[in-house]
Amino acid sequence: MHTKRCLIYLLLGFFLISCTAVSPATPTETPIPTANPSNNIEQVVKDYREANETRNLVKIISLFAENAIFEDPAYGDYFTNREKIGEMYRWLYSLPDVKLETTSSFISDDGRYAVVEWVWSGAHEGQPYSTRGVSILEIEEGKIVHETIYYDRTW
Numbered sequence: 001m002h003t004k005r006c007l008i009y010l011l012l013g014f015f016l017i018s019c020t021a022v023s024p025a026t027p028t029e030t031p032i033p034t035a036n037p038s039n040n041i042e043q044v045v046k047d048y049r050e051a052n053e054t055r056n057l058v059k060i061i062s063l064f065a066e067n068a069i070f071e072d073p074a075y076g077d078y079f080t081n082r083e084k085i086g087e088m089y090r091w092l093y094s095l096p097d098v099k100l101e102t103t104s105s106f107i108s109d110d111g112r113y114a115v116v117e118w119v120w121s122g123a124h125e126g127q128p129y130s131t132r133g134v135s136i137l138e139i140e141e142g143k144i145v146h147e148t149i150y151y152d153r154t155w
Contacts, residue, residue, distance in 0.1 A: 040142045045105050045114045048137065048144070052100040052118070055093040061086040065143035074153040085147075098122035103132075113138055120151065 044063060051060035061082060064070075070079040070088060079085050092098065104117045114137040121130035133151025137144050 039111045039139050041107050041111045041114055041139050044139050044142060044144065045107065045116060045137070048114075048116065048135075049102040049105070053102065055098070055100070057086070057090055057093055060089050063144050064147075065140065065145045068144055069146045071146075071148040073148070074151060096123045097128075112140070 047059060048063055050056070051063065064082045064085050066082050067080070068082055068085055070085045071077065072088075077088065079088060092100075099119075099121045101119045101121075102116055103119060106115045108114070116135045116137065117132070118135065119130060119132050121128070123129070131152050133149055136146075136148045136150075138146035
């Protein structure tokens with residue numbers, strides 16, 4: 001009985017060793033994303049900043065693709081074309097004493113996304129306000145195809 005038990009443990013040990021044997025790992029190469037030069041994202045971000053800071057409606061509208069999407073989760077806004085996005089910017093730029101100042105921006109390594117941090121200030125019902133926020137821009141072929149804005153809406 002003792003010999004039979006030892007044999008079972010020995011076979012079980014060989015089985016466990018064979019199940020956990022690791023074959024040598026072959027390195028897999030993950031390509032490092034590179035910026036898409038045809039996207040011209042640096043210029044798009046620069047133009048976006050200038051258009052907002054100077055409230056240039058024609059310029060801001062021209063940066064969006066025809067079927068672009070704009071989202072403002074704080075208000076539940078979701079616009080699905082350049083014309084509606086233009087109407088939103090027309091309203092924004094018409095607010096009393098409105099000022100949009102870009103404070104920083106970041107471009108993804110693959111040249112497809114940009115995050116633009118800004119301060120939006122002005123007057124609402126005679127009371128001054130100022131709030132910080134960010135725009136997340138998705139860019140394709142040199143045009144904004146999706147913008148989502150996030151900010152503190154407590155003012």
